[in-house]
Amino acid sequence: MRILSYISMSLALLWACSDAKSPEENTASEVANISNSVTLSNEQIQAINIRTARIQQRNLNNVIKANGYVDVPPQNNAVISPLIPGYVRKVNFLVGDNVKKGQVMAELESMEFIDIQQQFAEQNAREGYLREEYERQKLLSAKDAVSKKTFLKSEVEYRTTVSTVAALKSKLALLGVNIDELSNGAVASRYLLRAPMAGSVSKMETMIGKYIDPSEEIFEIVDTKHMHLELQVYEQDAGKVAKGQKVWFKVPSKADSIYEGEVFLVGKDLSESKRSINVHVHIHGDESRFTVGMYANATIVTQENPSNTLPVTAVVTEGGHNYVFKKESGTAGEALFAKVPVITGMESDGLVELRSMEGLDENDEIVVNGAFYLINAFAGSE
Template sequence: MKSIKILAFLAVLLHFSCKSEPEVDTANRNENFEGIRITKEQFDHNEMELGTLTVQNFPDVIRVTGKIDVPPENRAIINVFEGGYVKRSPLLEGSKVKQGQLILSLENPRYVELQQEYLELAGQLDYLRSETERQEIMFGEKITSEKNFLRAQSEYKTGLARYNALRKRLQMLNIDPQKVEEGTVSSEILINAPISGTVDQVNVSRGMFVEPNYNIMEIVNTDHLHLELNVFEKDLMRIAEGQKVHFTMPQYPAKSYEAEIWLVGKTIDEDRTAGVHAHLADSLKEKFAVGMFVEAQIITKNKDLPALPEEAIVEVDNAFYVLVLDQSSGENYNFKRRQVKPAVTFNGYTALEDPEALTGKQILTRGAFNLLGN
């Protein structure tokens, strides 16, 4: 009796499991019908749907690649004109900085020598100025020769030129010449952030000697992130300011973002491409980092085309098919497969090259893969 009960239970379990997936009804393929027949129970259980061709809006797109970038004025590379040893380096990569904030200090006896030279020139300049004025008065009174006057004037102009050049050199090192003239001399120079932004690179550590023009660090201001796209020469004439751009990240292909063409480059590079800039919405700028690679579609124009949901079309042996409802009764659905030629896919819909044959037909828009893909 136990064995009979077990067999009966297995029979019931098998009966319900067979209903979980739709199957091609081979028993009903006969001389009167050649196609795929499923029961209404299978249709409902697998949440299949019927539909017809609908007109959808499809963009004419140009596919390009590029990266997230910032304008040149939003990127600053920090270096110095006179080398020195790193005394203070308080920042790490990713640190936020404000324009004018201390980001580094360097120390070198050479800085003291420059300030000393400047002080000596400043003192000499006062003497040369007064001497030139004295010689000018004496020359006007015929007490001294023109030669002596011109010599004093030349020495003053030469000293003034050296004084101004050294003054500018100190200012480039962020040393205040006025404080030097007041007697404040320091072996340390302070380097402040030229722009606000985020520290992108730090290439020094404390005690390291920094050579002149060595890239100490880089600061990037991401307030004006944009897309830098590479467009091939053959497509450039179709690009215009104001066109919409849809772009994705290769690591997150399912998530799409929007931008708008802002500038179109007019110079073709060696690889036969031109640069195209696209603006991002302000709400997107916190999501991206400079240098991220993107894949983009530039929408040049739009057109309305008859289309089906993308999942209604199934590829079988390098050909594409849909299932057209042939007839239905209260208990069964009879489908015939019809080969189609997909044209373009966008936003979940696929346009067809030959839609006329399907006009007005009931088509299985959901669940076709279960019947054709197996």
């Protein structure tokens, strides 16, 4: 307010000095209202810091504001938990480390693991014996040398054991055990937790000696090759969003940078609690600049409108009508500014649309700073 008062006082002082000149000088330099125009001396122009610019054609966009976060597809995120309980004996990776698919993340020691191997060894050996017994009983049964009941009993025992061995093999395969080594009598006390995919470790919650059961998550791995935005768009704007629309967004950690993306998928289900839909946005450029979970402020461009524009500071209102000031030629040491009525439209990013160019030309110099003082000077000279 002090700055405005100072400029107003300076402007008034300049006008007062102008009035103290001779009648001939006053004719050349006083503020005058001649056919909807204002004439100012160079001193007055400098005092109120008048600046001009030309009308520019820009895209004033219809946009939707949305918030969301950086995410990856479900197939690019993995949680690692033990299949059976055990004590952590070794941890090979920390948060932020890159891992390859199949690398050993941790080693767990488990009595249950030992028991499964023992059961397999016993049942595998028993299967061989029962197979021979079953084949023998089958031959005897064919010659009616044994009762059918005896043959059926040997068949049931054999097939049950085959099924048990197959189940134990599957369990051991999931635990990463080499069946051939186990068949040779080698029993391990530790089993290995391996990375199911390549990526970076985003979470690690364990320590040496901790007892872990299958319900606990030890690691999380994220593959950041296909990061995207998940935006929430409220239901009143949901019908305006479509695949292929341009998206501009910012993230808090890089607030001075604007990034670009494109709408790829538009959700069809409306969240009852948030009254919004999900919008999936593909990020253009280097995705490694971002971190999964980052908050994002986004602008979805639903329509681009080529428009004749000026900065919003160029337009002033008087008597319910909008005006701009066009600089015209004046005499030496002066400039004449014509007040031109305009019809304005949408505003975006500090620009305002001129819906009518009547009385204006694209080469005209329009006041973009100081129009407020000109409208006051014009009113005072009437």
